[in-house]
Amino acid sequence: MTYRTIDDMFEPGTLVQLTDLWTPALARYRDRPAVVIDIEVLGYPRSITRQVNGTSVSEKYDCIYTVALLPVEPAASLAREQVPVIRLISLDVAGILPAEPQSSEFAAWCAREFCGAEPAFVANPSAAGNGRFIGAAVLPHTIPMYEARHRPNDHRNKSLVAIEQVRRHLEQWQPDVIVLASTHWMPRDGFFIDDGAQHHDGCDASYQGVEPQLFSFPGDPELATLIGGLAHGAGLPVRRIHRVAQEHAVWVPGHLLCQERRIPLLPCSIWWRGPREAHRRFGEIIAQAVRRLDRRAFFVASGGLSHTFDFSKPPEYVVPQGERFDRLAQEWLERGQHGRLLDMSEDDFETWNPEGRAGHLYMMRGALGQDVRGQSLCYHGSNGTGYLTMLFQS
Ligand SMILES: [Fe+2]
Structure with a gap:
């Protein structure tokens, strides 16, 4: 085999x-x-x-x-x-x-x-509105991290505490919807957007194959439909889909951030090996749809930074070349210099090796629509990779 x-x-x-x-x-x-x-x-x-x-x-x-x-x-x-x-x-x-x-x-x-379908045509793509992204967060998402709530000595509890800070901000800000870019959803033929009205585990409940699917969120089909239509009209490869099962890069952050409040959640994919610029453009189109529909939206970039694993060291270890670029990325984001991430050389980018090829970060910048400065809540290593939790308020 x-x-x-x-x-x-x-x-x-x-x-x-x-x-x-x-x-x-x-x-x-x-x-x-x-x-x-x-x-x-x-x-x-x-x-x-x-x-x-x-x-x-x-x-x-x-x-x-x-x-x-x-x-x-x-x-x-x-x-x-x-x-x-x-x-x-x-x-x-x-x-x-x-x-x-x-x-x-x-x-x-x-x-x-x-397996997805072509989005419907949008008749009037330039209609105005007053919606916007009120903020965003970058955060990690692993299953063990979710379980870390029950493991007092787990190093990932630091991230959980930081994600709880994000949740408390959401409680104040009261967004209408969370748009979440998942770095575990990486189709090779373009972007996907989940237009389901309800996200829940649609798998055969009698078979416990991989992991429990501990989620149930309302979706935002109206927003997803408009995003799909606008992106399609703008020439981006995009498909709409109602997924039967989510993955943990969607439901763990969703669960941690929404808890009982049931904020509508709209999951979207990144585009595996798609251009960085296309991710930013897709984020801008998401913001355009949010504006038109008068949503107060929050963007979640679900993924880590450097993503080179090493299980031979203590749990909080980060591979040095990854950490070097993580620290740079963190500094740039704190200063609102999102463009520097977009402009990285191929060599530096490959050395950094970010999760999801940083598609979630480029989409976030597009959704925010400006160079918003980030507030670092937590950075630590995890089995060689870098975990950043950062909050953006716009
Ligand atoms: Fe991941």
Whole structure:
């Protein structure tokens, strides 16, 4: 078996064969044709080990697939409710399944139903309004960080305390909506925006494959529709989608920031390997839609800074070349010099190796619409990577 990197993953719409080699609980689904409908990129390879004849065999995976399964009972026409959806690690996918008439028809249906659609045309793209982004925050998001609430000695509690400060600001500022850019949602063909009215876990509840999906948020379909239409009209590659499952870069910050207040949350992707400038432009278009619809919006850039992992050192370690650029980025953002991030040389950028290729930071600047100065609430290392929590008020 080969380790598949994110540059070598199965695209949404692909018909795949599952295996229970690594996840025995998957046996019940193993023989069902499955279609990849969504991908979460974790950002670094994680190991999983199994026993084979008394020896340990380890492999790595670095993404999580959401797959739809062909229903057991044949039906004349399909509906979302009849189609079980589960999340699994990339090692649970054995390979591409040869297409049979029934399964390829199912794959085509899944592509239409689950993999996004072109946004509708917006008739009057320049209409005025008074909405705006009242602020933004950069923050990290890991699952262990969320669980760190229950681990008093976890180094990531520092970030949790800082995120709690952001939450208290939101309590005062009362935004109508949070637009969240996720660095784990990295399609290669452009930006995606979730136009669902309600975000909740739509996976088969009887299968606990990857992690609990502890979220339930209202969305903002009107805003998402307008953003999609405006971005489409501006020539950006963008698709709208109502995701069946979110990933933790969306729901952990959402959960920590909203808690019981149920602020509408609008998740959007970054564009894997898309130009930096396109991210900023997409952020500007998001702000344009916010203005038109008179929303008081808050932007969350969900992701870390440098993203080179090293588990061999103490938990708060940051790889030195990453930390050097993290400190620079932090200083630039504190001074409101967002353009310096945009203008970094390719060499410096690759040395820095930011999470999500910093797409979340460029989008944030576009959404803010000006060079707002950031207030650092926390910076620390985490297994080689850099975690920054920073608040922007505009
Ligand atoms: Fe992450």
